[in-house]
Amino acid sequence: MFVADAHCDTLYEIAISKTRPDRCVVTKERLAEGGVGLQTFALFAGSNGPAGTPYRDGIDMIAAAPQTGVEMLTGALPDEPPRAPAGIFSCEGGEMLEGSLERLDEFDRAARLRMIALTWNFENEIGHPAYGDDPAGLKPFGKELLAEMDRRGILADASHLNEAGFWDICERSALPPIASHSNCRWLCDTPRNLKKEQVRAIIERGGFIGMNFYSRFVIPEGQPTMDDVMRHIDAICEMGGEHVLGFGSDFDGISTWPTGLGQPADFPALLDALAKRGYTQAQLEDIAGMNLWRLLKRAEAQRKA
Numbered sequence: 516m517f518v519a520d521a522h523c524d525t526l527y528e529i530a531i532s533k534t535r536p537d538r539c540v541v542t543k544e545r546l547a548e549g550g551v552g553l554q555t556f557a558l559f560a561g562s563n564g565p566a567g568t569p570y571r572d573g574i575d576m577i578a579a580a581p582q583t584g585v586e587m588l589t590g591a592l593p594d595e596p597p598r599a600p601a602g603i604f605s606c607e608g609g610e611m612l613e614g615s616l617e618r619l620d621e622f623d624r625a626a627r628l629r630m631i632a633l634t635w636n637f638e639n640e641i642g643h644p645a646y647g648d649d650p651a652g653l654k655p656f657g658k659e660l661l662a663e664m665d666r667r668g669i670l671a672d673a674s675h676l677n678e679a680g681f682w683d684i685c686e687r688s689a690l691p692p693i694a695s696h697s698n699c700r701w702l703c704d705t706p707r708n709l710k711k712e713q714v715r716a717i718i719e720r721g722g723f724i725g726m727n728f729y730s731r732f733v734i735p736e737g738q739p740t741m742d743d744v745m746r747h748i749d750a751i752c753e754m755g756g757e758h759v760l761g762f763g764s765d766f767d768g769i770s771t772w773p774t775g776l777g778q779p780a781d782f783p784a785l786l787d788a789l790a791k792r793g794y795t796q797a798q799l800e801d802i803a804g805m806n807l808w809r810l811l812k813r814a815e816a817q818r819k820a
């Protein structure tokens with residue numbers, strides 16, 4: 516079964532933390548073992564936010580991508596989902612763009628960005644983060660950026676964004692909102708997870724929600740199990756979300772994870788558990804990867820750049 520993952524921080528590990536590629540959680544071998552045909556590799560702006568060197572780091576992460584051994588799809592996506600592991604680029608933390616559409620153009624040319632998390636955990640030129648939940652929406656550059664992302668077929672990722680920013684995306688973007696690596700806030704109360712109204716808005720617009728495997732986004736305390744992850748999946752499906760659901764593991768960006776779900780080769784075990792829970796083959800194929808794949812194809816079809 517084709518598996519797609521909407522988020523990992525492996526390039527940051529390799530390029531910035533200087534971790535050997537074979538010591539990372541996400542490796543080509545493990546992706547292949549887990550049936551992952553498409554891995555989204557984030558260019559992560561770093562935990563110093565705008566005070567760091569996010570632009571320079573972003574360029575370094577693109578340069579480090581070949582070290583993964585995974586073929587990066589920087590042109591048009593193939594007609595069918597890849598069988599062998601392939602990668603796409605996303606941006607996590609819009610401060611990397613330094614408030615400039617020229618920077619966006621530069622990154623998009625070099626890496627063909629498929630999604631941009633407008634903020635990480637810091638305020639930047641675009642908007643405000645989920646932590647703190649500032650009541651203000653997107654800033655003028657954020658609105659300008661959204662229009663340009665629409666033109667380029669780049670999805671707006673609200674995973675780290677505050678709520679007002681999320682509603683701005685819903686109102687202004689032609690493409691649907693996504694949350695590449697966030698769970699249900701009513702099951703695990705952290706600002707990084709989505710409220711019911713947000714999940715509903717993503718379902719209505721045909722966006723995407725990638726289930727995050729970080730322990731503290733799955734359950735508030737203790738060691739989570741696969742059952743705990745499946746409770747989030749159940750909750751979104753009960754709302755009618757089986758066509759917007761997928762995975763955003765956050766591998767190489769997380770320090771704790773549910774038992775038996777710590778690396779890409781573990782995806783089949785999760786899918787088996789979902790099958791035992793009563794999910795149909797068609798539902799599993801959608802959740803495993805086809806929902807994300809179809810949305811990426813839809814976004815690309817809209818690209819005018």
Ligand SMILES: [Zn+2]
Nearest residue numbers: 607675696768
């Ligand atoms: Zn993140």
